[in-house]
Amino acid sequence: MSTLETLFATIEARRGADPASSWTAKLFSKGPEKCAEKFGEEAVEAIIAAVKDDKAELTAEAADVIYHLLVLLAAREVPLSAVLEVLEARMGTSGIAEKAARKG
Numbered sequence: 001m002s003t004l005e006t007l008f009a010t011i012e013a014r015r016g017a018d019p020a021s022s023w024t025a026k027l028f029s030k031g032p033e034k035c036a037e038k039f040g041e042e043a044v045e046a047i048i049a050a051v052k053d054d055k056a057e058l059t060a061e062a063a064d065v066i067y068h069l070l071v072l073l074a075a076r077e078v079p080l081s082a083v084l085e086v087l088e089a090r091m092g093t094s095g096i097a098e099k100a101a102r103k104g
Contacts, residue, residue: 008070008080015074024071032075039068 001009014024027035046061073080 004066004070004084005080007067008074011067011070011074027071028075032072035068035072035075039065039072042068 011024014022015028017025019026019029027038042061042064046058046065049058049061070080073083
């Protein structure tokens with residue numbers, strides 16, 4: 001199991017946990033909209049770190065972005081495996097060609 005898969009499984013296991021003892025459970029308790037908001041906040045922080053060219057900060061913020069994206073996926077009941085399947089299907093295809101195919 002990859003690190004992402006292990007993290008996603010841990011996140012899903014926290015769904016029913018006590019929000020007072022788990023940050024993930026606390027996010028779930030506030031609903032998918034709050035999970036989306038937190039993902040957006042972390043994405044902005046990653047963008048700021050990238051613009052500042054602060055590699056250490058960008059690395060930490062990227063980890064936060066990935067974590068919060070996985071929480072958002074779980075909150076909306078989108079399995080990580082579905083996202084990985086889409087990425088796998090896109091492998092070996094030009095990004096330009098793949099994007100053009102989605103428009104048609």
